[in-house]
Amino acid sequence: MRNSEPIRMGKRGTVVIPAPLRRAYRLDQGSLLVAEACEDGILLRPAAVYPVEVYTAERKAEFLLNNAVTPEDYARAVEQVEKLGLNPKKVSPEPPSGTPRAPSVS
Numbered sequence: 001m002r003n004s005e006p007i008r009m010g011k012r013g014t015v016v017i018p019a020p021l022r023r024a025y026r027l028d029q030g031s032l033l034v035a036e037a038c039e040d041g042i043l044l045r046p047a048a049v050y051p052v053e054v055y056t057a058e059r060k061a062e063f064l065l066n067n068a069v070t071p072e073d074y075a076r077a078v079e080q081v082e083k084l085g086l087n088p089k090k091v092s093p094e095p096p097s098g099t100p101r102a103p104s105v106s
Helices: 019-024 057-066 071-083
Strands: 033-038 041-046
Antiparallel strands (some): 033 041
16 A cells, blocks of 8 residues: 555545555544644544443432432532432432431322
8 A cells, every 4th residue: 555645526525535545544434534734734534433421310310429428428419419300319229328318208
């Protein structure tokens, strides 16, 4: 494979990356690339893409309650969970030791 391959720009700026380069860099249809302006021209490189988890209110409540270390932390977490509109008793199985449980709601 040569270091450079001549390519032609098509409509709307489309370019076809030569097959040897696509194979070498494991680029498939739909691969995301970053186009960067450089001193010598335009640099195309594969983009690093990481999935993003979107947390539900229930998952946020779990984080808040399960990461409480002291009774004071837990009390603040309970307040935050209630602001999310959730019942803390139904989210977290156990508060930190020495912490009174949230009052039971019937």
